[in-house]
Amino acid sequence: MVFAVVLIVVVALLAGVHRYLWRRFVGDTTAPGSVLRRTGTVAAVVLPLLSVGALVAGRAGAPFWLQRLLAWPGYLWLACLLYLTLALLVGEAVRPVLRRVLARRGPERPAESAAAPAHESAEVLVRPGAADAGTPEPAGPATAPGASEDAPRTPLAPEPGPSRRLFVARAVGGAAAVAGLGTVGYGTYGVLRGPRTKRITVPLARLPRSAHGFRIAVVSDIHLGPILGHAHTRRIVDTINATRPDLIAVVGDLVDGSVADLGPAAEPLADLEARHGSFFVTGNHEYFSGAAEWVDHVRELGLHPLENARVEIDGFDLAGVNDVAGESEGHGPDFDRALGDRDPARAVVLMAHQPVVIDDAVAHGVDLQLSGHTHGGQLWPGNLVAELANPTVAGLERYGDTQLYVSRGAGAWGPPVRVGAPSDITVVELASRQA
Template identity: 70%
Template sequence: MILLIIGAVLALFCGVHFYVWKRLVHDVCAPGSRWRLAGTVLAVLLPLLSLGALIGGRAMPLAAERWLAWTGYMWLAVLLYLTMALLVGEFVRPLLRRAPIRPIRTHAQEAQALPEPAPAPEPEPAPAPAGPGRRLFVARTVAIAAAAAATATVGYGTYGVLRGPGLKYVTVPLAKLPAAADGYRIAVVSDIHLGPILGRAHTQRIVDTINGARPDLVAIVGDLVDGSVADLGRAAEPLAQLDARDGSYFVTGNHEYFSGADQWVDFVREVGVHPLANARVEIAAGFDLAGVNDISGESHNAAPDYGKALDDRDRARAAVLLAHQPVMIHEAVKHGVDLQLSGHTHGGQLWPGNYIAELANPTVAGLERYGDTQLYVTRGAGAWGPPVRVGAPSDITIVTLASPKA
């Protein structure tokens, strides 16, 4: 079954590239020309680089992986919007083929042209089928427009990621929260995804943004890294600068288990961030903060253990749970959690990816209620794969807890 799925995905991948090559190269460039040769070479090379970035990056030094990731991942983002633009162009082509266009004449043709007497008026003939010149004009017009639209979309989405996440503010009322904790502020950050593309400067921007908001507590809810401590430890070092009255806390995401979760748990502890591995702490303001391992830990002898984190607590106190994936909300409801803070979805990252994310996650972004438990999902502060976001800007959320007793 897995082989069939892989085969279907590869067939689709190749089919999309053939379609793009046909519309951008075959239909536009003259046979035997240097442009057609260059376009054909790129149509073979770019998908190979993308596959290399997806499946082979970890097997090479970080510097080589960085080059491969920038080229291969960026092409995937361009490919998505280029294909969408070309498909829209299929509906435009018939209109362009029927549009009146004055033929372009060279200076030599103008000089050789002899004056002719004005022809007698004749009935307007029926429109003739588009000739080779018209077909080439239409093909080039659609290709240029599609390439421009895809480039502009990806360029703007890349700028949004590289400039760093913005701050988002959400107020969450908790019935059990004491009046003394009213207005308590938690900075929620997830999916930083340090790796071959996003590095130390990205971490520093995030830390500076969080510190500038002056939260009472910082919650890092998984997917901090895509790589080992040896490769990315220096990139994560600015986390030591996080400044919050009640400290900073961390739970694992699924990507930590691809990267060596144990070493990263040890690393964040060394820089002053407290891991909550199926554990709980009592916050002096008057609520419990708990954290559970990601679901991916099940295959690494580190499964999420809600009982260990939550069962022996005082149920009269409000409980805030850090859990990477929104789907973990169902267990949170069973264990009487008041608020779960999650990430994982990236808000879809690349539109229309949000519709796909909805198929696997109960909430893709924002605040929703599940029984007596509320779930807040941040869109994350980084990006996986292409450093591009379209329709899902990155964010760090300041969650302000509100007490009805205040």
């Protein structure tokens, strides 16, 4: 019942937003029956349908080629919908100001579409001697004495032009379109360009001098799918390898799809290079995509899955827990299994996809937790929503004796767009306080 109510509210909200966009971009700026009006109306119906298709195609088991066909226009429209709406809302504040400015410049001219035909607005005169016939005749413009009847006549009124309201609607709509679509274009470029490298230093109290300067390349939320594929993976692998890390931590949400569809896209991961190897933990999207199959596949590619497990690295322990989404399949995080019997004198770094497990990490004496999941909000103001559901949205914060680092991720879910939350690969350099 609750789901049905939420669904109805969401559908009604989306319908209302699309109606608002149609009115401002189409209804207020185009003439009834015009080609532009018809084109805008068709787009207002087709684009949301493509978005729905992109969202449900994968879950419905549609062929991968169809998922790819729907993904680009469908997902991009969701981003356009957000920023076009925000731009128009700003325009609502500008609209009355612009009208007042124009009103001070002179009286409003009639719109072309509203201009009356000449024979209706012309002054009517009756020629002398014609009154009995009752035949009125429209009078033309006055002619100077001695002027020829065939000479050009000066019009008595200005030519009709766009009304002030129409001008304002087109000006505000045009500016909103440029701002909204420009924002989406720049955000798309940022994703397709690939993530940039960040570097941070994290001191650990129990890290021995021998491990001082140990570098972990942290990458999360790659999100291979119908949009981001083989080329995206190759860019990420090349970026990671260029940092020459000691260890690579892939912190979940690698894929949005099955091994059958996305196996080729993940192949460049086999080229990851690190002295102590590459490690992987599941994210919530792996459990939408066949987690067991992906765990086996990344192992074939040379990564080491940490399924509620721990390995000893020179100077510290590296542990990993399954994502909380695995609880629905009986494979959720098990901190006791991963950390219960370790040597408490050794520092421990934990790989856990979602930041929300930080309380368990603190309770088990973790020195540093590496997470992703939030995308840093991905699409501003999505960071405000992400802050409601996560203790940390991006960056490094301390919780008791445990430090939590959250990556913004290297890819994007849904729209291949990032605004205010650039993608990243982070090189975490561990520092010993004994050094």
